[in-house]
Amino acid sequence: xxxxxxxxxxxxxxxxxxxxxxxxxxxxxxxxxxxxxxxxxxxxxxxxxxxxxxxxxxxxxxxxxxxxxxxxxxxxxxxxxxxxxxxxxxxxxxxxxxxxxxxxxxxxxxxxxxxxxxxxxxxxxxxxxxxxxxxxxxxxxxxxxxxxxxxxxxxxxxxxxxxxxxxxxxxxxxxxxxxxxxxxxxxxxxxxxxxxxxxxxxxxxxxxxxxxxxxxxxxxxxxxxxxxxxxxxxxxxxxxxxxxxxxxxxxxxxxxxxxxxxxxxxxxxxxxxxxxxxxxxxxxxxxxxxxxxxxxxxxxxxxxxxxxxxxxxxxxxxxxxxxxxxxxxxxxxxxxxxxxxxxxxxxxxxxxxxxxxxxxxxxxxxxxxxxxxxxxxxxxxxxxxxxxxxxxxxxxxxxxxxxxxx
Ligand code: ATP
Ligand code: MG
Numbered sequence: 001x002x003x004x005x006x007x008x009x010x011x012x013x014x015x016x017x018x019x020x021x022x023x024x025x026x027x028x029x030x031x032x033x034x035x036x037x038x039x040x041x042x043x044x045x046x047x048x049x050x051x052x053x054x055x056x057x058x059x060x061x062x063x064x065x066x067x068x069x070x071x072x073x074x075x076x077x078x079x080x081x082x083x084x085x086x087x088x089x090x091x092x093x094x095x096x097x098x099x100x101x102x103x104x105x106x107x108x109x110x111x112x113x114x115x116x117x118x119x120x121x122x123x124x125x126x127x128x129x130x131x132x133x134x135x136x137x138x139x140x141x142x143x144x145x146x147x148x149x150x151x152x153x154x155x156x157x158x159x160x161x162x163x164x165x166x167x168x169x170x171x172x173x174x175x176x177x178x179x180x181x182x183x184x185x186x187x188x189x190x191x192x193x194x195x196x197x198x199x200x201x202x203x204x205x206x207x208x209x210x211x212x213x214x215x216x217x218x219x220x221x222x223x224x225x226x227x228x229x230x231x232x233x234x235x236x237x238x239x240x241x242x243x244x245x246x247x248x249x250x251x252x253x254x255x256x257x258x259x260x261x262x263x264x265x266x267x268x269x270x271x272x273x274x275x276x277x278x279x280x281x282x283x284x285x286x287x288x289x290x291x292x293x294x295x296x297x298x299x300x301x302x303x304x305x306x307x308x309x310x311x312x313x314x315x316x317x318x319x320x321x322x323x324x325x326x327x328x329x330x331x332x333x334x335x336x337x338x339x340x341x342x343x344x345x346x347x348x349x350x351x352x353x354x355x356x357x358x359x360x361x362x363x364x365x366x367x368x369x370x371x372x373x374x375x376x377x378x379x380x381x382x383x384x385x386x387x388x389x390x391x392x393x394x395x396x397x398x399x400x401x402x403x404x405x406x
Pocket of ligand 1: 030158
């Protein structure tokens with residue numbers, strides 16, 4: 001049978017495991033989402049079948065975490081994660097359990113992070129199996145660590161950011177003793193890899209609940225340990241919140257990071273992106289946005305050439321958006337932004353970055369040596385062209401002769 005939905009793919013996997021005599025249940029995030037009436041992103045299956053049996057039962061499998069008993073099963077275009085019931089052994093490093101042991105369904109529920117993520121669903125009768133009080137917390141809209149919060153965050157520091165992510169995205173509250181444990185362990189965040197921190201931060205900041213997400217990062221004190229050397233004081237943290245609040249439109253990660261790093265100078269922001277292991281494009285983009293922001297705020301003092309050069313950049317829309325949210329956050333109207341946008345919209349596309357009237361070849365013919373003078377001359381002529389001071393190649397060549405005479 002062809003699976004047409006992710007759910008039917010998971011159902012096929014579960015059906016086959018049942019036929020082979022194993023227990024198999026929907027598990028974790030998908031059960032939470034089903035109960036919330038949200039379409040799950042993916043469906044995970046938990047089973048009593050050991051990994052080698054899972055691999056034998058299905059044609060297309062991939063062992064991702066053999067050690068952890070996780071097998072990916074491909075059904076049509078879907079990939080169902082099938083994990084053997086297990087208990088996690090001790091964590092020495094705050095990142096990975098040192099060992100796992102296959103265990104019971106109840107033990108598998110208890111090794112999960114939060115009560116709302118710890119439920120199973122038996123699809124044969126849509127029965128929810130809840131060993132951890134997840135249903136009640138779902139109704140009370142609470143993010144609560146399973147077991148002793150203090151121990152659970154000591155085991156795996158990434159869970160602290162996950163708590164913030166789920167609370168923000170679902171508009172839930174972090175239960176007080178869970179929040180207290182996060183505050184207590186926040187300082188251990190830097191021991192997890194920059195990539196994992198960045199990915200969680202990206203998920204939090206690009207979601208439409210980014211400003212509650214930011215406020216939870218601050219309240220939990222995780223914000224103090226997100227990026228080495230970057231600390232937001234109370235006022236700065238509040239301004240970040242206002243900026244993230246300033247629009248309902250989606251914000252890409254680069255712009256959101258710039259909104260976060262706005263209190264810091266562009267060089268430090270660049271270093272911050274480096275320590276978050278951002279892509280070069282993201283890092284350079286954040287730096288460019290922060291370097292150009294003061295210029296666009298003062299755009300009325302710029303020449304037309306500057307405005308054209310700025311607006312020719314493919315990050316200009318992000319710069320305008322950053323300017324707009326910064327204006328709104330600081331309580332100014334958006335007039336300065338709206339006027340700049342109108343000014344740019346009035347420039348026809350062929351005028352923004354027209355081909356230069358004079359090129360390097362013209363300078364070479366005139367024996368101008370390579371070096372600073374060469375670049376400065378070309379730049380001056382191109383700026384004059386963008387400013388509309390010269391309009392033809394003859395004008396441009398005349399300007400060149402004049403510059404070379406001086
Ligand atoms: P999302 O909708 O964002 O995918 P999710 O709850 O499905 O949320 P996943 O990261 O896909 O989250 O993980 C699936 C399940 O695995 C979780 O619901 C949880 O039960 C368990 N889990 C994931 N990460 C951890 C962790 N760090 N510690 C304990 N359990 C975890
Ligand atoms: Mg998931």
